[in-house]
């Protein structure tokens with residue numbers, strides 16, 4: 001399903017096309033794709049908030065599949081192995097960011113489905129260094145959302161500074177937040193998780209309740225206790241200010257979004273930042289995040305809620321996601 005130009009998703013711009021099967025180059029693996037998750041970043045790419053580096057582009061960066069070919073020098077995996085591919089597709093390995101373990105900030109990094117062809121397809125190639133073994137306990141369907149929604153949620157939770165006994169606020173309760181609540185409940189059993197959804201978003205509220213949320217309200221509601229930290233997963237600006245307004249002294253808001261569709265409203269220094277409150281973005285993921293998170297997800301275990309689509313239904317899936325009507329994480333089933 002190929003994107004040829006920036007467009008609104010309502011115009012259903014992703015088109016089914018036949019392209020030649022890619023050939024793995026030095027150290028690359030050829031992956032026959034089984035499932036690929038649908039992420040809000042694809043909406044940002046389609047609608048021009050994060051432009052692909054070239055057109056046409058194949059989007060999709062939560063890829064699960066099996067190795068069907070090895071490029072010269074590739075030796076980490078064997079044909080038939082099941083692997084996952086995430087948003088980080090390549091990093092230079094020697095800039096100041098890469099050397100500090102911050103390859104997510106590498107200026108030369110390439111991103112799956114933005115700079116190189118991604119997972120809305122039957123085949124892809126990737127460096128063997130940027131593919132991850134998938135733990136046995138996950139099906140291809142349940143593994144896909146772990147590769148972005150899960151890994152980046154894990155990174156955001158770490159950056160939030162949440163500790164056992166703390167109060168964590170989650171703004172928005174979609175693909176990533178419903179995984180983060182499960183990690184938080186496992187790692188911080190004495191902590192509390194408060195969930196803020198769009199008003200009237202009953203399905204998201206029901207899922208939050210089922211996954212152990214200690215309080216559920218609408219964005220803008222005043223929670224029963226101040227938050228020690230919060231993660232904002234929403235695509236809009238207002239919740240950043242609302243979260244800062246509900247923070248305890250010294251608290252931190254982490255914004256887990258590649259772009260916002262509306263601006264963050266003006267902040268009042270006394271109300272939103274005084275007493276050492278912080279706001280921090282989370283940008284991309286590292287291989288280390290994926291290597292840490294996937295085994296942890298298997299151990300807990302985290303089983304994502306998924307809504308299944310066929311490859312050719314991806315425009316419709318993205319429209320549901322935009323409207324906030326996706327239940328859990330959308331996943332394309334591409335091969336049996």
Ligand SMILES: [Zn+2]
Nearest residue numbers: 039041148149
């Ligand atoms: Zn993503």
Ligand SMILES: [Zn+2]
Nearest residue numbers: 092095098106
């Ligand atoms: Zn680098």
